[in-house]
Amino acid sequence: MIRSRRSQGRFIRDRLPPSQTYFDSIGLKLHGRGSWRDALCPFHDDAKPSLRVNVERGGWRCMACGVHGGDVLAFHMRRYGLGFIQAAKVLGAWEAR
Numbered sequence: 001m002i003r004s005r006r007s008q009g010r011f012i013r014d015r016l017p018p019s020q021t022y023f024d025s026i027g028l029k030l031h032g033r034g035s036w037r038d039a040l041c042p043f044h045d046d047a048k049p050s051l052r053v054n055v056e057r058g059g060w061r062c063m064a065c066g067v068h069g070g071d072v073l074a075f076h077m078r079r080y081g082l083g084f085i086q087a088a089k090v091l092g093a094w095e096a097r
C-alpha cells in the first residue's frame with residue numbers, strides 16, 4: 001500500500017482539547033449551564049447565540065444556519081478551512097510517524 005508522505009502518522013482522539021477549553025482558546029464565549037451551551041455562531045452573521053455546543057461530547061450545531069459537526073476537530077476544520085490532518089496537528093491530536 002502506498003501512502004503519501006503527508007498522511008504518515010495517526011490521529012489520537014483523546015488528545016483533542018476538551019470542548020470548553022477549545023472554545024475558550026479561540027475566544028468563543030459559551031453561555032448557559034449544563035451539557036448544551038449557547039454561543040454566537042461564527043459561521044453566519046449572528047445577532048443572538050444560535051450555536052449550540054455540547055461541552056461533554058464536543059458536538060455543535062447552529063440552529064439558524066444549520067452548520068454542525070461532531071467534535072472540536074470538525075469545528076476547527078470548518079472555521080479555519082483546514083483539512084483533517086492539518087487541523088488535528090494544530091489541536092495537538094496528530095502523532096507523526
Ligand SMILES: [Zn+2]
Nearest residue numbers: 041044062065
Ligand atoms: Zn450559524
